[in-house]
Amino acid sequence: MRLGIRFFLVYALFIGLTGYFVLNTVMKEIRPGVRQSTEETLVDTANLLAEVLRKDVKDGTLGQSHWPELLKAYGSRQPGATIWGLPKNQVNHRIYVTDAKGMVLLDSTGEAVGQDYSKWNDVYLTLRGEYGARSTRSELDDPASSVMHVGAPIRDNGQIIGVVTVAKPNSSLQPYVDRTENRLLWYGAGLVGLGLLFGALLSWWLSVALRRLTAYAQAVSEGRRAELPHYRGGELEQLSTAVEHMRTQLEGKAYVERYVHTLTHELKSPLAAIRGAAELLQGDMSHAQQQRFVSNIDSESARLQQLIERLLNLAQVEQRQGLEDQTRVPLATLVDEVLQAQCARIESAGLQVEQSITEEVRVFGEPFLLRQALGNLLENALDFTPPGGALRFSAQVCDGGVVFSLFNQAEPIPEYALPRLSERFYSLPRPSSGRKSTGLGLNFVEEVMKLHGGSLQIGNVPGGVQVVLHLHTVSTLPT
Template sequence: MSLSLRIFIVYLLFVALCSYFVLRTVMDEIRPGVRQTTEETLVDTANLLAEFLREPLLNHQLQSPSIRAILLAYGQRQPNASIWGVNKSQVNHRIYVTDNKGIVLLDSSGIAEGQDYSRWNDVYLTLQGKYGARSSLEIQGDESSSIMYVAAPIVHEKKIIGVVSVAKPNRTVQPFIDRTQQRLGLLGAGLILLGLISGALFSWWFSRELRRLREYALKVSQGQRAVLAPGLINSGELGQLAQALESMRKQLDGKAYIEHYIQTLTHELKSPLAGIRAASELLQSPMSEEQRKKFIGNIDTESLRLQQLIERLLNLAMVEQQQKLHDPQTLLLKPLVASLVNAHAARIAQQAIQLHINIDENASVHGEKFLLEQALSNLLDNALDFTPQGGEITIQHAQEGTHNVIQVINQGEPIPDFAMTRLTEKFFSLPRPATGRKSTGLGLSFVQEVMSLHNGELRLENTPQGVSAQLRFS
């Protein structure tokens, strides 16, 4: 199971549990909250009616036609009020009044007059000077039929002379409860969905960053060229981890690289140094002028070989340590090739080489100028080494699909099959036809590293026209 999936599952469980408990708690609190608000309103209404009904109760006018007409008119009113999306089309209060013994004197519903309500909590508690309220089921066993009753004392000269109770069915506030729960449910579902999307995006981002760091570390461990994109991870622990990996790579690369090249350089310097030492020792002995010139020539040749070896090693070390292009730009190919040809003009003329340049005026390539100049120079050197006197070399450019191709073709013997796969190995070289001597064996390794930096490839192959070396840019 991937890390991102594990993170997302943990996050999903956390969000789901938190959302369940929060929504469950809020949903459970909505119903009592609405009913408490309704009860508070009933308290105000009951106390207001207690003041209005005190005089009619004292004067025995509660059952007068005028009072009954008022209650009848009240019960028939149609408010047609839209309250937060809930339409209220009728009044729902029931009002009844008892004397100080709990006998119902007046009932707006007309069903309880003359009955003894002294045992109902709203009347019983109020007559004792306490807060009187109760909730009773209109239909036994049906919780939705419950009715709230809130009573207030009718007081005269600090004595309770009666009780007025105001009743309201709970079903009349249920639409508000349902609407609130529905809206809260939708809002909660939206927040949960948003949380899950945010969690998924975070898990994906976090996993992607870790995956890039892992791939970077794997490339470093395998000795491959690796570049940590700047600004990819720029804060917190991940940023510190990225910087630590980058620092570790540089230190390991530098240490391993120095060890490798010290060993390589020591090995490769042995042969020319031995030749120089042998020639210098022989020069100290008596010999003819012709022999002296021969050994001095050997010293000069081996010294030149040492210089070339050191220069090639330095160039190769530079490009191998380079992780990315420093100054890439769009370069016109024809002027670039022309400058290289001019630098090799003396040798071309000496070998009577026929050089053909088939490059369009507008042909270009994107890359680092210095590195491409060095790579093309190495290919031209190789072509001159293996082209016979009076032979031909062709430098051309072509667009092959998505590949931008620079090709150097020289006449000469084909590359042997055994050598084809080893040509880019360090210090592997074929003997030159003209002298039989080998080169440093670093030129094609350098070209291959340059093409790797440019996300391209070096391709070597035998063709009917001779040997082809291609620089293929993606």
Template structure:
């Protein structure tokens, strides 16, 4: 299972269980909280009524007073109150008053006058100087029919002469409880959902960053040219930099070792030829033979110089992971500059050059590297074009890229050599001299193409050979 999914699952379980526990706990506390607030209001109401009823109860005029009429009028009131989004259209308090023996003197409902309520907890406890409250069901089989009663003592000079009780049915509180629970459920679900979304984004970001680092490490292990992905976050950025430093150190060491072995191997042949010619020149020989050996020394020295220069150029390109600059480079102008520099060879070989490049055709990249790559292709084409032959240069759009083609008239490349032409130090004998080149030119072109995000291909075509260089397209601004 991917690390990102595992992190998300752990986060999901933690946030989900924590959110569920918190919401469940709070929702369980809503009902008691509402009941406690209601009870506190009932306590205040009962004590207020106890003070209002004291004088009439003390004088014995309570039953003949207008209180029963007032209670009845109170029960008929229609408040038409909009409490949040709950409509309240009737009053729900029931009020009854008992004497010191617990007999009901007044009842707002008019049902219990004269009955003995001394056994009900609200009256029983209050008459004994304690806090009197009870919760009783109107219907024993229906838990929703519960009614909450709170009583307050009516005192005369410190003596309890009666009790006033105020009640409120629990069903009248249910709309407010349900509303609070519903709102809490929606808010809680939204917060949990938001938390899970944040967790998913965090897991995705972390997984994507680690996946990019993993892909980078695999590409480095495969020897591919790639750059360190841009990473945000202190630890991830530090990890990326550590991988980059490790790569540079390992590649630098391996690169030096590989080039030392390669250079040693390639220098053996020309050095042996120079040393052999120098030893022979120490002896007496005809002037013509001496001149030939001196020429061999000069040729091998030139070969050594070319080999070292091209190795340096190739090393410069291979060690780079990206372009240092990007600019539109017009191919026609660049190729005409190269043709001008090769005018001597072209004229001497009576070679016809057909430049079909348009002025508007450009590629994006480093001008110096592209110039060196095209110079190698042109030099290679001139080497294999017979006297009086044709070199033709063209370019065309292909799949959103510019395909540069350089055709040279000459013999076809043997099938066994085609897949190896861009290998380092692999070269075919030149038709004119039979000598081989350093074998680094086409390898350099391939590296430059890869550095620009392109590719190199050499193919046999009717009448000769064609080198195809695919590069990113850039339309110059007008």
């Protein structure tokens, strides 16, 4: 199971348990909270009525007063109110009054007048000077039928002469309890959902970050170029820095070992030629022979210098993970610069050069590397172009990129050699001398194209050989 999924499952379990316990606790407190609030209102109402009814209870005129009619009219009222979105179309209070012995003197329902209520807690406790309240079911088997009763003492000169009780059925509160519970469930579910969504996004981000680091490590292990993932602070940035440091250390070690082997192998031949010529020069020979061996030492030394310089250039390009100085470069200007650098060689060979690239054609990249790559291509073309041959430079803009072509008149490249032309140290004999080059020029061009997100293609065409570079007109690489 992926780390991101594990993280999300643990997070979801935590959010789920937290949501369950919080919602469960709050839900349990809703019903008692509503009833406590209602009971507090009943206490206020009962005490208000106790003061209002005190004179009639003291005079014994409660039953003959206007109170029965008032309570009957109260019971038939239809408020037509809307409370928290719920309609209220009837009053639910029951009001009854008892004397000092607990006998009912007045009942808003008219059912209990004359009955003995002295045993009910609301009356019994209030007559004793205590807080009297009770909750009684109107139907013994139905918990929802319970009714809250709150009593208040009717006093005359400090003496309790009666009790007024205000009752309210709990069923009248149930719609508000249900509504509050439903809203709470919806809000709770929404918060849990948002929490899970946040957890999913966090897990996805963590998985993507780790996958990017994994892909980078995999690319490095396979020798491919890849962009180092960048993170702002935290353990991921530390991990990214550690992976990059490890890559640098490992690549540096492997790079040195590889190049020590290749450089040793390539230096053997010119060094052997120089040593042999030096040994022969120590003996007696004619001046013409001495000049020939001195010329060999000079050419082999130049070959060594060229090999070392090209190895250094190639090493710098291979070690780079991206471009440093990106800008839009006129391709015609680069071609003119490399042609100018080789003008003496071109003129001495009597070559015909055709440069048809306009100033409007521009490529996006690092000018120095592009100039070096074009210089290597031209040098390679000059090695194989016969005297009086032709060179043609052209470029076309298509699909947001530039296709650069260099044609040189030459013998076709053997089929077996085509796949290996950009391979390091692979080279074909030059027609003029029969000797091979360092075999690093085309490999350098290919590395430069990889850095620029382009490609190198070499193939035979009618009349000669054509090299094609695919470049970009806009930046396609991270800086």
